[in-house]
Amino acid sequence: MKAPLLEVRNVTAGYRPDLPILHGVSIHVGAAEMVTVIGPNGAGKSTLVKAIAGIVPISAGSVAIKGTDVTNLLTHKLATASISYVPQTANVFTSLTIDENLRLGAATLCKADAARRIAKAYDDFPVLLRYRGNKAKVLSGGQRQMLAVARALLSEPRLLVLDEPSAGLSPLMVSEVFSRLKTLVSTGVAILMVEQNVKAALAISDRTYVLAEGRNRIDGISSELAGDTEVAAIYLGAGGRKR
Secondary structure, three states: OOOOOEEEEEEEEOOEOOEOOEEEEEEEEOOOOEEEEEOOOOOOHHHHHHHHOOOOOEEEEEEEEOOEEOOOOOHHHHHHHOEEEEOOOOOOOOOOEHHHHHHHHOOOOOHHHHHHHHHHHHHHOHHHHHOOOOEHHHOOHHHHHHHHHHHHHHHOOOEEEEEOOOOOOOHHHHHHHHHHHHHHHHOOOEEEEEOOOHHHHHHHOOEEEEEEOOEEEEEEEHHHHOOOHHHHHHHOOOOOOOO
């Protein structure tokens, strides 16, 4: 069996070692695959992606990229492991222009590579080209999310990790952002995202993990989980079988 791009094994993590939020969570993401993590409030979804991103300390278990252990790797070193993380909030510099945001994201690259990758970002997200000289604060929520994703892609990661990319967006902008993410997957970038918009997430992703109380509860093909009564039961607080 081909090794997954990302493999999270039996991870226990939390902001305090004596008070874990995740209890032995395991997930995997294949190359060029979109995987979503859903669950009720307090399920540990954001804690999981923050643990992968090196923001929340992992006290047990492991995170590996292509078989290389990256457990507790600091966030600013993730690019060397081909991971880019986009937080839910404060993911762009609103006092800087769109172009300045991108140039800052490409600061570690040589001049030629930076120019090439920024040009590609404008090709992939043409709305950003329209506002390139404007400060990011003028962008809508969806446009800011696109800027955050575009900047994260400047390191040409194998895996893009997103924490609730649809948060605060209108239904139209959710559709546009998710369409862009689906296009990225078609180019070979794998995506792991946490989402509260369950219907939209199940419609766009390949596979889905459902967490509850910091533990794995259900996982499977997204389209098959869309009408699963156990998924609904978990959101209503009725629990669900482990598998």
